[in-house]
Amino acid sequence: MPFYTIAQAAEKFGLTAHTLRYYDKEGLLPFVQRSSGGIRLFSDGDLQWLALLTCLKNTGMPLKDIRRFIEWIKQGDESIPQRYEMFLEQKKRLQSEIETMQLYMKRIDFKLWFYGEAMKKGSLAALEQDNAFRKERDKRMKELEQRPVSPVCVKQK
Amino acid sequence: MPFYTIAQAAEKFGLTAHTLRYYDKEGLLPFVQRSSGGIRLFSDGDLQWLALLTCLKNTGMPLKDIRRFIEWIKQGDESIPQRYEMFLEQKKRLQSEIETMQLYMKRIDFKLWFYGEAMKKGSLAALEQDNAFRKERDKRMKELEQRPVSPVCVKQK
DNA sequence: GTACACCTTCGAGTTTACTCAAAGTCAAAT
DNA sequence: ATTTGACTTTGAGTAAACTCGAAGGTGTAC
Missing domain, CATH: 1.20.5 (Single alpha-helices involved in coiled-coils or other helix-helix interfaces)
Structure with a gap:
């Protein structure tokens, strides 16, 4: 099974679907795909990203610093x-x-x-x-x- | 020297005087004496209490639970x-x-x-x-x- | 005796990260 | 085909712990 729903993804990290939608809105889930009907599809890679996100967040990094990190990822190698x-x-x-x-x-x-x-x-x-x-x-x-x-x-x- | 000012006490725990006044207002500093002019006098015992307070707070206890703990202390042995x-x-x-x-x-x-x-x-x-x-x-x-x-x-x- | 830092109270504002309500959409089961 | 329940969006509200400003009192150094 290649994809998880928002509720399944949330459950794996002790979060709620509400919280994941909030993260998405805040630009913290930049790689999550959508179905034709607009439903979020969480891949294994997205779960890896969530694991890193919660690691950073729970070790004290503010969400805005995580957003900056995402910008860096998008910039590429430099x-x-x-x-x-x-x-x-x-x-x-x-x-x-x-x-x-x-x-x-x-x-x-x-x-x-x-x-x-x-x-x-x-x-x-x-x-x-x-x-x-x-x-x-x-x-x-x-x-x-x-x-x-x-x-x-x-x-x- | 038996007493410390609020600023001295704050500095010892990496807090601000503002924060200590806030704690006092919230009933978290129940044993601090005042001078005749109303100025808070922090004794060594008060610093011990602050050490415990910051320990509990920084290990995740909400201020209201610390307040409950203070009530227990006031109740005595039981x-x-x-x-x-x-x-x-x-x-x-x-x-x-x-x-x-x-x-x-x-x-x-x-x-x-x-x-x-x-x-x-x-x-x-x-x-x-x-x-x-x-x-x-x-x-x-x-x-x-x-x-x-x-x-x-x-x-x- | 006056400057100045530091103290007071009160109350309002800020920050961060959610958290939820409302109203509507999608997908699977009966 | 309808019902069920999880999904969607928007936007507003909340909780906790500060954080600050205003207006004024205190106390020590020159």
């Missing part, structure tokens, strides 16, 4: 260095994002430990009585970085 | 299990986020390799001529996962 550069930047951004996420993970693990101890004791006041706990807590807190979070790009759902 | 549960969920979410980011990294590395090869050859048409390249490309493309993009929460900047 824009290859710009495209390389773009992916290099995106890699850097993603690397620093992952590192930041790992620091956040440590903070969340700390709170899990903290509330786990609190549940054992039954109350926060009781925890504060415990010298051994306070010492351990201070030690663990010191290991948490207080970092000035650079261009972080995680969004709320 | 809400400790809910708070533990909240951090457990946040940990799961962050883990899956990091895994997804690592998959995206593979896709970006693939494109870097691809455009790197293209730059060596000088044109995409020339690349397509090269049997060895096509074989290697197909092999690498097969290793890219096409799907697992569940509740991803990275945002554009």
Whole structure:
């Protein structure tokens, strides 16, 4: 089966048909064909493109930068260095994002430990009585970085 | 020095004073004291709280969920299990986020390799001529996962 | 004592990426 | 042939998190 409907394509990437039509309107799906009746036909190549699109979008690239990338593709070979550069930047951004996420993970693990101890004791006041706990807590807190979070790009759902 | 101004506090977390005032208005800074003249005084404890706030926010928690967490804190000991549960969920979410980011990294590395090869050859048409390249490309493309993009929460900047 | 940066509140505006409603069209099944 | 349900377009509306401007108070340096 060579083609997918908009709903099938959307489903494969956790999007809605609405969203794909929006992307199309915004010029982000430049290669999708139409049937004689005007219905969008998503080929395997289009799904590959969608995989790349969602990769870029979900790693923090704004839709307008993706549009610029499409312009570069349309320009052909002369824009290859710009495209390389773009992916290099995106890699850097993603690397620093992952590192930041790992620091956040440590903070969340700390709170899990903290509330786990609190549940054992039954109350926060009781925890504060415990010298051994306070010492351990201070030690663990010191290991948490207080970092000035650079261009972080995680969004709320 | 026991207190920081709003601008100093903002700077430590890569925010603006405007944003901190917005957070305060939204009830997200419930413990910040004021001077006799009404000026916000950020203590070390407040900075700790800001570190946690930015951690939760930047790992995808909406401000309204953070507000709910504040309500739990105000309720005292009886809400400790809910708070533990909240951090457990946040940990799961962050883990899956990091895994997804690592998959995206593979896709970006693939494109870097691809455009790197293209730059060596000088044109995409020339690349397509090269049997060895096509074989290697197909092999690498097969290793890219096409799907697992569940509740991803990275945002554009 | 006045300049000046920084603080205040309030409320309106912006950005980004959707998200949906309405009204109509297409294609397969009965 | 009609019905069903997924598809189409246009254009308006929404949500979240800021972001800014206006008008005015505060406090320290010269």
